[in-house]
Amino acid sequence: MLRRRIYVTCPLPPSVKVLLSDGCDVTFAGEERVPTAEEIVSGTLGHDALLVTTPTRVDRPLIERLPPSVKAIATYSVGNDHIDVDAAAEHGLAVFSTPDVLTDACAEATMLLMLGAARRATEAIALLREGRWQGWTPVQLNGVGLTGKRLGIVGMGRLGRAIADRARAFGMAVDYHNRSRLEPGLEAGAGYHASLEDLLRVSQFLVLACPATEQTRGLLNARRIGLLPPGAIVVNIGRGSVVVDDDLIAALGDGRVAGAGLDVFDGEPSVHPGYFRLPNVFMLPHVGSATIETREAMGQILLDGLRDFWAGRPAVNRLV
Template sequence: MSASRPRLVRSVRLPAAVEDRIREEFTAPPPPHTPLDTQALFQLAEETKAQVMLVTHHAAINAAAAARIPASVQLIATVSVGLDHLDVKAIRARGIAISNTPDVLTDCNADMAMLLLLTAARRAAEYTALVRKGWGRDLAMDEMLGMRVTGKTLGIIGMGRIGQAVARRARGFGMTVLYNNRRRLSSENEEGATWVEKLDDMLPRCQIVSLHLPGSDETDGIVDAAFLSRLPKGAIFVNAARGRLVNEDALIDALRSGQLAGAGLDVCRNEPHPDPRLLALPNLFMTPHVGSATVETRTEMGMLALDNATAQASGKPLLTPVEG
């Protein structure tokens, strides 16, 4: 790849500072007005002989699509930490490098998990709906009561970077934190949390549970009816990770029955078209997959993707390569 002005295409418009850098350092067409799907991105890369493709989940590349990546492409830089929209093995079999954007999303995603936790526990969706209808009456002392999170036990499933950051925040709310992970972390990375080897042993101890696992065939539907039944009645469920982790029929049943008092979701299975039954639930607080959606984080994500593109162009090692 030439070290001077690599040719680049992107599937989405990026924050202003990132777009400015693309104009200054890369040869690239204007940003798309709306996200490009896989075929549209491939066509643009073919027309421009792009060497780098910046992608997000809008332009997923499965094994069949990997066979159609234009021959000019040498790097696929995903502006995400997650890789479930990419068939890494198939792409790398083509001799194409892959990079992602870990670490820079950690704080914002942990903040989002805490937002979902608090809004679900304190019935924010119901309170907001009441106010938007005009409020109009005093609430009784025993009406629409939520859960105090201080002193409660939070179970974190998946204690990677984001799980650890959630544990740090939860300690600030006086919560007891348990975690389930494939292996126990070193004490300095546990953030004061206690490892529970078996998920079945952890769930009955948790008034609140938060998912922080990657989406994969192995974890697909890990949250099912059996999982939810092991939680104490009236628990709070949070998912700011991946929608495919959850059996939504089971989640809906648990929210309707009161097994769950509430849930906070930033993701769902059929994004961006949630199951209408979910949206009808008064005890669900949901956001549209925006865990990283701050100016600071989205800018850092884009800049890291461009740093990888620059490294590839210069013949240097990628900063955040994806091996597989």
């Protein structure tokens, strides 16, 4: 069988490199930095596929300049807003992503964010690391518990449902808002709110697990934050653009929102400096899917999708 060639613009775990190199010739071009558009155009000459991840923007101008040998674009991510999928389709390029394999890792990270924000982990870690801890007292860093609280989830896809399963194990009641209501078997007893505003009013904990779209950009703004119960906890595991940073920072600063757990940020890797001044913010650097099991599964599903494409078979992870 003809050995296919893949051009990679991002660093990958060693085990994933071995996986991709099994049967394919791979050019690993993004080890030190993201290649420029010019470097991608020249580097992909003679390659069959371009493999990127979110820092690499594959826009229409780049797509129009790709060599004719490139027939597929694979993104090492679930999100695909960094790729002009319409332009790819117009130019006859197949696009692949990594759906479903990140669900468990991101759901686990969501619980970490919820607990970190609710139990004041940022303050507790600083107290220890800065040598300021003077011993236990009954008034030291009292946070809020999850048991008995109402969790509102925005976006009840696979990730939202996995979060709901774990939250129930903590004794939480689950409500959700979605573009459409789930069938009862998938709802698993969660309360559906056709209106986002209605969901916010009952969400003592709010988890944003929705994708980045034009409709969700700036979804959590000052007006909607004002609908949350006093002392709510906000968690974002979806995309940074869903939150209006200035509005959330203001609410965290004056106590309307008790705490936030954030794994994603608008404009990342840049982070709004206002978050660093707030002790009630528990932050992670976009590591929701960062388990080696997940990283290997991401590589496998992309390789499987490309092989299916090259063999003329349908691929479960093909977008266009």
